[in-house]
Amino acid sequence: ETGVTQTPRHLVMGMTNKKSLKCEQHLGHNAMYWYKQSAKKPLELMFVYSLEERVENNSVPSRFSPECPNSSHLFLHLHTLQPEDSALYLCASSQGIGQGDYEQYFGPGTRLTVT
Amino acid sequence: GQNIDQPTEMTATEGAIVQINCTYQTSGFNGLFWYQQHAGEAPTFLSYNVLDGLEEKGRFSSFLSRSKGYSYLLLKELQMKDSASYLCAVMDSNYQLIWGAGTKLIIKP
DSSP states (O other): OOSEEEEOSEEEEOTTOEEEEEEEEOSOOSEEEEEEEOTTSOOEEEEEEETTEEEEEOSOOTTEEEEEEETTEEEEEEESOOGGGOEEEEEEEESOSSSTTOOOEEOOOEEEEEO | OOEEEOOSEEEEETTSOEEEEEEEEOSSOSOEEEEEEOTTSOOEEEEEEOSSEEEEETTEEEEEETTTTEEEEEEOSOOGGGOEEEEEEEEOTTSOEEEOOOEEEEEEO
């Protein structure tokens, strides 16, 4: 247990569906992240939030919409996804940003399959 | 562009020693991380290096040479549970982590 939980663990959705991924951290951290992990590829940073403010959006398609209502919760809203969006979506948190030794703690991920 | 290179897969024998290399080219440097990821699980933090030299932590050690853009993770007395992917990541000048694709380590009895 890393102190970061994600639900659901597995999700199958059609291209016309709308679904949301949820992440919660119990570590008192101030920064939260969404990553996409595809097989044999590097982790791709999607979004970064610090103190509930979005600080980074790495050119992610608008069919992915993040929401951070407070420093402990992070959502990723999904709509009209494409089959190539099938991947493992990882949430992470860290004490803050802007300091090199702020290690990130990861949740177990949501395995998403788009049909 | 920014780039992290590490071998795709390595095989080693239980009880032996293995070294996983990582080379990087990034815009700025604020430290290098190694993470372990078992299949179907979250990546977990192993080590952080920001100064040149060797950091030892039990059976695992991590080395950094900033001038060479090079790091390695050394695993001693390998156990079957060490079978996992090992991810190298560099924090750039914007304090963003740039990740390698990971090295899948297979341990054989």
